[in-house]
Amino acid sequence: MVKEMLAGVRTVRPLIHCITNYVTANDCANILLACGASPVMADDETEVEDVTSICRGLSINIGTLNSRSVPAILKAGRRANALGHPVVFDPVGAGASAHRTETALRLLKEVRFAVIRGNSSEIRTLIAGSGTTRGVDADLADQITEEKLEETAAVVRRFARQTGAVVAVTGAIDLVADAETAYCIDNGHPMMRSITGAGCMLSAMTAAYVAANPVHRLEAAAAAVCAMGLCGEKAFGRLGEAGGNASFRNYLIDAVYRLTPEELEQGARYRICRP
Amino acid sequence: MVKEMLAGVRTVRPLIHCITNYVTANDCANILLACGASPVMADDETEVEDVTSICRGLSINIGTLNSRSVPAILKAGRRANALGHPVVFDPVGAGASAHRTETALRLLKEVRFAVIRGNSSEIRTLIAGSGTTRGVDADLADQITEEKLEETAAVVRRFARQTGAVVAVTGAIDLVADAETAYCIDNGHPMMRSITGAGCMLSAMTAAYVAANPVHRLEAAAAAVCAMGLCGEKAFGRLGEAGGNASFRNYLIDAVYRLTPEELEQGARYRICRP
Amino acid sequence: MVKEMLAGVRTVRPLIHCITNYVTANDCANILLACGASPVMADDETEVEDVTSICRGLSINIGTLNSRSVPAILKAGRRANALGHPVVFDPVGAGASAHRTETALRLLKEVRFAVIRGNSSEIRTLIAGSGTTRGVDADLADQITEEKLEETAAVVRRFARQTGAVVAVTGAIDLVADAETAYCIDNGHPMMRSITGAGCMLSAMTAAYVAANPVHRLEAAAAAVCAMGLCGEKAFGRLGEAGGNASFRNYLIDAVYRLTPEELEQGARYRICRP
Numbered sequence: 001m002v003k004e005m006l007a008g009v010r011t012v013r014p015l016i017h018c019i020t021n022y023v024t025a026n027d028c029a030n031i032l033l034a035c036g037a038s039p040v041m042a043d044d045e046t047e048v049e050d051v052t053s054i055c056r057g058l059s060i061n062i063g064t065l066n067s068r069s070v071p072a073i074l075k076a077g078r079r080a081n082a083l084g085h086p087v088v089f090d091p092v093g094a095g096a097s098a099h100r101t102e103t104a105l106r107l108l109k110e111v112r113f114a115v116i117r118g119n120s121s122e123i124r125t126l127i128a129g130s131g132t133t134r135g136v137d138a139d140l141a142d143q144i145t146e147e148k149l150e151e152t153a154a155v156v157r158r159f160a161r162q163t164g165a166v167v168a169v170t171g172a173i174d175l176v177a178d179a180e181t182a183y184c185i186d187n188g189h190p191m192m193r194s195i196t197g198a199g200c201m202l203s204a205m206t207a208a209y210v211a212a213n214p215v216h217r218l219e220a221a222a223a224a225v226c227a228m229g230l231c232g233e234k235a236f237g238r239l240g241e242a243g244g245n246a247s248f249r250n251y252l253i254d255a256v257y258r259l260t261p262e263e264l265e266q267g268a269r270y271r272i273c274r275p
Numbered sequence: 276m277v278k279e280m281l282a283g284v285r286t287v288r289p290l291i292h293c294i295t296n297y298v299t300a301n302d303c304a305n306i307l308l309a310c311g312a313s314p315v316m317a318d319d320e321t322e323v324e325d326v327t328s329i330c331r332g333l334s335i336n337i338g339t340l341n342s343r344s345v346p347a348i349l350k351a352g353r354r355a356n357a358l359g360h361p362v363v364f365d366p367v368g369a370g371a372s373a374h375r376t377e378t379a380l381r382l383l384k385e386v387r388f389a390v391i392r393g394n395s396s397e398i399r400t401l402i403a404g405s406g407t408t409r410g411v412d413a414d415l416a417d418q419i420t421e422e423k424l425e426e427t428a429a430v431v432r433r434f435a436r437q438t439g440a441v442v443a444v445t446g447a448i449d450l451v452a453d454a455e456t457a458y459c460i461d462n463g464h465p466m467m468r469s470i471t472g473a474g475c476m477l478s479a480m481t482a483a484y485v486a487a488n489p490v491h492r493l494e495a496a497a498a499a500v501c502a503m504g505l506c507g508e509k510a511f512g513r514l515g516e517a518g519g520n521a522s523f524r525n526y527l528i529d530a531v532y533r534l535t536p537e538e539l540e541q542g543a544r545y546r547i548c549r550p
Numbered sequence: 551m552v553k554e555m556l557a558g559v560r561t562v563r564p565l566i567h568c569i570t571n572y573v574t575a576n577d578c579a580n581i582l583l584a585c586g587a588s589p590v591m592a593d594d595e596t597e598v599e600d601v602t603s604i605c606r607g608l609s610i611n612i613g614t615l616n617s618r619s620v621p622a623i624l625k626a627g628r629r630a631n632a633l634g635h636p637v638v639f640d641p642v643g644a645g646a647s648a649h650r651t652e653t654a655l656r657l658l659k660e661v662r663f664a665v666i667r668g669n670s671s672e673i674r675t676l677i678a679g680s681g682t683t684r685g686v687d688a689d690l691a692d693q694i695t696e697e698k699l700e701e702t703a704a705v706v707r708r709f710a711r712q713t714g715a716v717v718a719v720t721g722a723i724d725l726v727a728d729a730e731t732a733y734c735i736d737n738g739h740p741m742m743r744s745i746t747g748a749g750c751m752l753s754a755m756t757a758a759y760v761a762a763n764p765v766h767r768l769e770a771a772a773a774a775v776c777a778m779g780l781c782g783e784k785a786f787g788r789l790g791e792a793g794g795n796a797s798f799r800n801y802l803i804d805a806v807y808r809l810t811p812e813e814l815e816q817g818a819r820y821r822i823c824r825p
Contacts, residue, residue, distance in 0.1 A: 022300055025573045026574060026576060026746060029746035033795055034794055043616070044614075054646060064317065067319060096317075099322040195305060242529060245529070246305060247525055250797055253795060254797050298576055299576060299579075342595075371601055371604060372597035372600035469583050469807070520583055521800040522800055522801075
């Protein structure tokens with residue numbers, strides 16, 4: 001399954017419009033190039049509609065949200081929706097400030113997302129804020145654990161059904177689900193938490209995978225999550241005894257650059273979660 | 276002394292709110308992760324109070340100052356002051372433009388800083404502008420030299436007394452002082468001047484050290500300066516014959532990631548300046 | 551010829567004011583340091599005139615253009631013009647949105663540029679928009695090829711004459727021309743297209759070369775293009791079998807740091823295009 005998704009990115013070479021934060025913008029641009037796509041970073045209200053029109057996908061990340069961002073994101077999102085381009089949403093820091101939470105919830109109402117990708121806490125904030133939760137049982141745990149996997153998968157599938165998006169919750173174990181099916185993914189390495197931008201890069205790369213494989217949104221998003229996790233494992237393996245998080249970041253992007261569809265197929269560790 | 280400061284960072288793992296420039300924001304985030312802290316970059320007026328409230332320390336850097344920054348910095352700074360969170364100030368480029376100098380001086384009046392860290396020229400601008408200097412003798416030299424060390428230490432201590440902050444002046448020789456005591460630090464490597472952001476990264480890391488060791492502000496700031504200098508030495512040692520400033524930057528962050536409290540204790544070269 | 555240009559940068563160590571995008575700002579700052587210059591990134595209207603006054607050259611890049619940028623660029627550009635400082639213009643993404651194209655054309659009217667550097671498509675947009683083209687023959691091809699080299703060189707020289715700038719069009723083959731003479735440069739490596747910011751870094755570095763060699767604008771710009779291409783070749787040569795675009799970016803900056811005038815002289819591959 002995942003092999004074809006990466007092959008698609010390498011064939012289509014999709015141009016991805018990113019409205020993103022200034023902390024990890026460079027890493028997001030380089031990971032898009034690494035996987036076979038091309039980035040265009042543009043966030044001004046005056047031009048986002050033009051820019052998104054010449055692209056195949058849109059990646060929205062609210063990492064360093066500012067007053068200029070919101071109207072630009074709305075314009076770009078609506079235009080991408082009108083054109084049928086997939087839009088990926090990374091609700092960075094939802095829950096960390098009222099403004100960020102409100103903005104994330106507003107975007108959820110006004111833009112139709114192909115994929116929503118965040119960590120457990122961010123997705124939980126979206127679920128709570130959009131009134132999806134039905135009591136404590138339905139809540140998302142702080143960490144996805146093997147014990148609570150099926151229960152958590154049910155929560156994520158329900159949120160996917162409500163939003164019409166594929167939902168990817170990443171952590172030690174990753175879940176990628178649409179309304180019907182949830183993939184559980186075991187790739188990854190703890191060192192990915194030691195760099196800034198692992199999540200941002202994954203969201204940008206997911207936009208590339210989905211834009212190149214638009215009729216297989218769920219599989220494309222799951223393949224992107226597998227690819228990032230597998231490259232984290234490879235990057236860690238390359239780290240010598242003097243290597244730290246800066247080298248790890250570089251090796252992670254390098255691994256995405258080098259990754260072949262066959263390696264991804266062999267290295268991907270995913271399974272379908274049964275309810 | 277310095278060993279305990281780094282051990283504190285690794286134990287407390289403080290969340291640090293950074294309002295910083297877009298040039299070195301990624302490096303600042305990664306160095307915070309490297310030393311054992313966690314970064315949150317957020318600079319919009321609408322959310323900085325919320326964000327700083329969930330953190331343990333605030334790092335303010337005016338590297339790419341803009342009209343949006345000043346009200347956000349003031350709001351975050353006042354909130355952090357009200358909560359008793361340490362605030363570190365990096366007056367990047369004070370003296371390079373009237374606007375930057377005025378902003379730095381205004382912040383000095385309206386926010387209570389735990390640490391002020393800059394190069395000689397920046398700190399001199401603050402001293403001059405805030406009316407601390409008493410004639411030429413009291414001025415800060417362009418470069419801190421061994422010959423003028425005690426005289427310079429006296430100027431820095433006086434500025435520390437006036438502001439209530441620990442003041443760190445970094446260069447070939449570094450001085451870190453409060454009103455009573457000045458540490459002189461000999462760690463570091465000239466190659467640190469060949470990368471952008473060595474100062475910004477040090478300021479962010481100082482916020483982590485001070486936030487994790489709030490009752491030892493002076494020692495914590497001095498330990499951060501020793502750690503950065505020592506890691507600069509280690510990074511240079513790792514540079515092969517093809518290595519340049521890009522590899523040096525990566526190795527510097529790597530070294531911060533790898534640094535143990537024991538290595539810091541052994542490698543730190545500091546002394547108290549008399550009188 | 552090119553040897554002296556790099557030697558000039560190392561001797562003069564020019565301070566370069568950059569108004570640039572947040573995606574590649576860090577790389578631009580580090581490449582300026584690598585080549586022997588120093589960067590100041592400042593883009594707020596309130597301070598750009600002060601900042602550009604203490605510098606020797608100005609580099610303008612519209613990569614992440616926003617509403618705040620245009621008045622700041624105009625103020626800085628006019629001040630630099632008044633002071634006789636060379637201004638380099640990188641019209642990133644001209645043609646990708648109406649706003650970016652219009653802004654690029656407006657800047658072309660209101661600021662006098664020493665060098666304009668872009669890819670074929672960006673320069674073509676400027677030529678078309680400023681009414682320079684005279685029918686299809688005069689247009690710039692998408693890719694500069696050996697077959698169309700002289701024809702293309704004539705188009706570029708004409709645009710140089712019209713604007714009074716040295717024009718650098720970079721791609722597989724690079725052309726650097728003033729009204730009279732066009733250099734064709736064969737240095738470079740296809741992998742440079744796999745990183746973000748190769749063009750931005752070259753523009754920033756060109757500002758350093760021209761600021762340090764103001765009476766040899768054409769030769770200085772051509773030398774910068776040769777140097778970047780040669781360092782791309784060196785960076786590729788250093789890439790091991792696990793290396794990807796992140797390592798390539800680091801090695802490229804490293805190579806610029808290590809490059810000596812003699813190596814540049816020996817490695818530069820340029821010729822004058824006739825007629």
